[in-house]
Amino acid sequence: MAVRLEGIHFLVTYRCTYACDHCFVWGSPDAEETMTLAQLTNVIDQAKECGVTDVYFEGGEPTLAYPVVLAAAKHARERGLGFGVVSNCFWATSPEDARLWLEPFVELGIADLSLSSYAYFVEDADEEHLRNAVQTATELGLPMAVLEVGAPACLDIPGACSGDVGEVMYKGRAAVALAPGRATRPPDTLVTCPYEDFTDPGRAHVGPDGELQICQGISAGNVFAGGLAAVLDGYDPHARPVIREIVAGGPWALAQAFGHTPRRDLYADECHLCYEVRSALRERFPDVLAPAQCYGLTAEQAASAVSSDNVNAVASSTVRIAPFTRADFPRLLAWAISPEFLMQWAGPMFKWPLDEAQLEAYLAPTRLDPPPRVIWRAEDLSGVPVGHLELNIIDRGHRSAVLARVLVEPAQRGQGLGRAMIAQALDVAFGDLGLHRVELRVFDFNVSALRCYDSLGFVREGVWRDASRVGDTYWSVICCSLLEDEWRQRQTIEEGT
Numbered sequence: 120m121a122v123r124l125e126g127i128h129f130l131v132t133y134r135c136t137y138a139c140d141h142c143f144v145w146g147s148p149d150a151e152e153t154m155t156l157a158q159l160t161n162v163i164d165q166a167k168e169c170g171v172t173d174v175y176f177e178g179g180e181p182t183l184a185y186p187v188v189l190a191a192a193k194h195a196r197e198r199g200l201g202f203g204v205v206s207n208c209f210w211a212t213s214p215e216d217a218r219l220w221l222e223p224f225v226e227l228g229i230a231d232l233s234l235s236s237y238a239y240f241v242e243d244a245d246e247e248h249l250r251n252a253v254q255t256a257t258e259l260g261l262p263m264a265v266l267e268v269g270a271p272a273c274l275d276i277p278g279a280c281s282g283d284v285g286e287v288m289y290k291g292r293a294a295v296a297l298a299p300g301r302a303t304r305p306p307d308t309l310v311t312c313p314y315e316d317f318t319d320p321g322r323a324h325v326g327p328d329g330e331l332q333i334c335q336g337i338s339a340g341n342v343f344a345g346g347l348a349a350v351l352d353g354y355d356p357h358a359r360p361v362i363r364e365i366v367a368g369g370p371w372a373l374a375q376a377f378g379h380t381p382r383r384d385l386y387a388d389e390c391h392l393c394y395e396v397r398s399a400l401r402e403r404f405p406d407v408l409a410p411a412q413c414y415g416l417t418a419e420q421a422a423s424a425v426s427s428d429n430v431n432a433v434a435s436s437t438v439r440i441a442p443f444t445r446a447d448f449p450r451l452l453a454w455a456i457s458p459e460f461l462m463q464w465a466g467p468m469f470k471w472p473l474d475e476a477q478l479e480a481y482l483a484p485t486r487l488d489p490p491p492r493v494i495w496r497a498e499d500l501s502g503v504p505v506g507h508l509e510l511n512i513i514d515r516g517h518r519s520a521v522l523a524r525v526l527v528e529p530a531q532r533g534q535g536l537g538r539a540m541i542a543q544a545l546d547v548a549f550g551d552l553g554l555h556r557v558e559l560r561v562f563d564f565n566v567s568a569l570r571c572y573d574s575l576g577f578v579r580e581g582v583w584r585d586a587s588r589v590g591d592t593y594w595s596v597i598c599c600s601l602l603e604d605e606w607r608q609r610q611t612i613e614e615g616t
């Protein structure tokens with residue numbers, strides 16, 4: 120076997136109760152992929168055969184799959200493996216409840232419980248859940264540590280925190296959300312990987328996708344496809360693209376080897392540059408730079424080649440936006456097929472049934488000088504209309520506007536066209552129109568739209584509960600916004616393919 124591992128860390132699910140800025144794997148409440156018990160036990164059995172001695176259950180938040188983790192932990196123990204759990208303690212709402220969650224782990228002989236502190240990442244972090252978990256784990260005699268990153272936790276429990284505060288690593292979401300404001304190092308000084316030993320990694324991560332990740336988003340191979348032993352047998356860090364360049368000279372060597380021009384003058388750390396280069400190379404080395412989740416993409420987005428690392432490339436290569444005119448009326452009328460659809464797409468702007476008179480009134484403000492509204496059709500490169508969107512309430516004094524009435528032709532959905540055409544509209548908003556803020560409202564059940572807006576960097580600001588009455592029910596609205604600096608930072612990080 121070319122390389123041996125002592126530990127396998129299962130990314131049981133990418134779903135999490137939080138969406139922390141420092142998360143390497145873009146965990147969030149919207150993430151969907153979760154390992155099945157069959158996947159976990161299968162890899163545990165293979166791990167045992169390959170000499171692995173310990174497994175960890177991480178995420179995301181692994182206790183969101185609590186019964187599955189318990190069953191997998193039991194399976195690991197029955198095969199003589201030790202196990203640990205990393206958790207954000209969302210479940211420790213009281214010491215009594217924390218005991219209910221922790222006692223089954225104690226009975227299984229857990230070797231380590233690592234509990235996350237949010238002292239550094241959450242302003243005025245209320246560590247009550249952490250305190251409850253630490254107190255209960257201590258009472259149960261459970262081997263436990265508090266993961267402190269960036270700043271020490273303050274729990275008023277003597278000896279509970281190590282004082283060994285870890286550094287922030289700027290990969291995954293941290294590279295996008297945190298790193299730009301902390302960049303002090305020129306790219307040509309980033310010539311090592313300070314955190315991973317690719318020749319003797321010791322442990323690797325496996326998630327719902329089966330990728331054996333040496334670093335988050337850098338795969339040695341897929342254990343679901345080839346089996347763990349085969350992946351470890353075939354792994355050669357000096358031959359595997361991307362890894363061999365990082366081993367030879369860190370992220371700077373990776374950038375040099377593949378002709379990547381750094382997008383910034385300064386970087387927060389090695390991971391910051393590494394993540395930028397890897398994002399740019401992802402489609403060139405899909406077997407190595409995997410899973411897509413670690414690059415902020417759903418599997419669906421990755422499959423449709425709509426990646427967060429090439430917003431502009433996607434936009435320019437698959438779709439373009441053009442002014443909406445009277446000639447577009449018949450098509451838009453054909454797309455508006457029901458009162459519910461009309462409400463979901465346009466809110467109270469139109470009355471059912473949609474007709475030309477309403478569209479005339481809708482178009483009229485675009486002829487004012489300056490127009491308070493711009494409306495576009497989106498079309499593919501052969502000129503076939505595939506979508507519709509607008510910037511409304513363009514306020515040049517406050518430099519703001521509302522992105523609204525985004526629609527992708529029903530037969531064209533699932534290809535990332537919505538994301539591409541919104542990216543073009545944002546380029547106009549923050550470019551030609553010189554805006555500072557673009558906001559939008561979306562119904563809370565429209566999960567695919569929310570995921571799209573999240574991936575473009577929109578920040579969720581709040582919920583208007585039961586804001587729209589539709590028949591006998593009420594729909595709630597989520598408000599989101601994106602600022603010009605956030606858009607530019609995102610482009611700086613993500614452009615480059």
Ligand code: SF4
Pocket residue numbers: 288290311312313314315334335337365370389390391393394
């Ligand atoms: S430099 Fe790259 S390979 Fe090394 S830990 Fe950071 S992101 Fe991973």
